[in-house]
Amino acid sequence: MxxxxxxxxxxxxxxxxxxxxxxxxxxxxxxxxxxxxNMTQPAASKLLKDLEDVLEVSLxxxxxxxxxxxxxxxxxxxxxxxxxxxxNQAHDEVDALKAGRAGQVNIGVITAPGLVLLPxxxxxxxxxxxxxxxxxxxxxxxxxxxxxxxGKLDLLVARLFAEHDKSNLRYEALTEEPVCALVRPGHxxxxxxxxxxxxxxxxxxxxxxxxxxxxxxxxxxxxxEGLAPPINxxxxxxxxxxxxxxxxxxxxxxxxxxxxxxxxxxxIVALLPVExxxxxxxxxxxxxxxxLLSPAAKVMMKALKAAxxxxxxxRLEPD
Numbered sequence: 001m002x003x004x005x006x007x008x009x010x011x012x013x014x015x016x017x018x019x020x021x022x023x024x025x026x027x028x029x030x031x032x033x034x035x036x037x038n039m040t041q042p043a044a045s046k047l048l049k050d051l052e053d054v055l056e057v058s059l060x061x062x063x064x065x066x067x068x069x070x071x072x073x074x075x076x077x078x079x080x081x082x083x084x085x086x087x088n089q090a091h092d093e094v095d096a097l098k099a100g101r102a103g104q105v106n107i108g109v110i111t112a113p114g115l116v117l118l119p120x121x122x123x124x125x126x127x128x129x130x131x132x133x134x135x136x137x138x139x140x141x142x143x144x145x146x147x148x149x150x151g152k153l154d155l156l157v158a159r160l161f162a163e164h165d166k167s168n169l170r171y172e173a174l175t176e177e178p179v180c181a182l183v184r185p186g187h188x189x190x191x192x193x194x195x196x197x198x199x200x201x202x203x204x205x206x207x208x209x210x211x212x213x214x215x216x217x218x219x220x221x222x223x224x225e226g227l228a229p230p231i232n233x234x235x236x237x238x239x240x241x242x243x244x245x246x247x248x249x250x251x252x253x254x255x256x257x258x259x260x261x262x263x264x265x266x267x268i269v270a271l272l273p274v275e276x277x278x279x280x281x282x283x284x285x286x287x288x289x290x291x292l293l294s295p296a297a298k299v300m301m302k303a304l305k306a307a308x309x310x311x312x313x314x315r316l317e318p319d
Contacts, residue, residue, distance in 0.1 A: 007054075015087070017051050018080040020044055021059070025077045028066040051076075078149070085151030086291075093294060103296035104133040108144035109157040110283060111239065112177055112258040113311070117157060121307040125299055132296050140237075141283075148288060154297035156286040157304065161213075168290045175312040177280035179214065180257045181272040182264070184246045195274040197225050204232040206242050206253035217278035218254055243268050256280060285316075 016037065023033035034044035052059050059073035069077055093103050109118050114136070122134055137144065141158040148156055160171055181200065183189060192199065201222065207230075208215040219229035234251070236242060242253050246269055253269075254276065263269045285304055287293065293301060305316040 013051070013054075014047065015084075017047050018084055020047050021051075021073070021077050021080040022084065024048070024060060024067055025069060025073075028068070030067060082149070082151045089151065089294070093296075103294060104135065105155075105294065105296040105300045106135045106137070106153045107155055107157070107300060108137045108139060108147060108153040110141055110144070110159065111138055112256040113157045113174070113283060114138045115262045116258045117174070117304065117307055117311045120310065121300070121303040124303045124306065129296075129299060132299065134300070145286070148286065151291075154287075154293060155301060155304075157283060158286055159281050159283045160286065161281070168288055170287045170289050171284050172316055173282050173284040174308055174314055174316075176282045178257045179254055179276050179279055180260050181274055181276055182246065182253050182255055182260045182269045183250070183272055184248075185267060185270045187250060187270065187272075189252070189272060190270055195272060197222060197227060197274070200252060200274065201227050201230055202232075203230065204234070204249065204251040205230045206234045206236065206245060206251055208237055208254070209235045212237075214254070214278070214280055221276070221278045 016039075019037055020033060023036050024030060027033045027036060030044055030048070031041050034041045037044065048059065055072065055076075057072040058070055059076055060067040060069055107118070118136065122136070125132060125134060137147070137153065139147075141156075141161070142164075144153065144156045144158045145160075145164060147153045157174070160166060160169070189195065189199070189203070207218055215235075222229045234245065239259070242255065243263055245251060246253055252272065257271075260269060260271055264271055285301070287301070302318055305318055309315045
């Protein structure tokens, strides 16, 4: 039998209190938060005080020019965002069913599997469920994990790093991600035989931003060969800029091999015949263990697992 004695039922927790917590976190001022929520400041102050009285902790430090969340406040704000996102998702699913649609799934993905894994998976879903709404975000892993935690995404194809809190995450590995060097078609280096890293030290390079994992491994790759890392560099992760810059210069870029092959297949770039012995960390399918997948998300999960064999030769067991 379900337990209905949760603290928030006894405390008569109001959704306006959850909204106020988020508004205070974003505005940093109770007057502005009250205005955003279309309530008076005294009413907002009472809602906050009632919640603090129930929890028996202070959720915000009152400062001369605003309010700052305490550690207790940070916890409540994080869960308030998740709760509100879940309620919005429930409303969207109800609206979808009322409108004759089959629901919605929000998926986040990093670039390489966004080109290789996701298109066949989404195509399979749309063949079987043409009315299911699919929303796709392509971003870096840290951004996607943050949105997954906030309840804005249902599942990810991304990386997990050591600094990420994995206590409420489920991770199913797919593959490692090799990288390669690429240039414009007709580049002089394409005609060289026996090309090695020593031949590329003096080249102009387009590289990932400083502080990224791939940038560190890129520089280490040269150092392990007894070479100083290239100093003529442009730092960016923007694919449109990278491909356009390559077309208009003799620079060399380092990029995930799957992404490079996609652009090479369209004649935009060419892969240099040189070994690049560094790689990105493995990526996989990531979901939350503390939330149930919606029916639409389960459909997408099944399609991703089916497509993983064709994309990476990895057979994942269906849930």
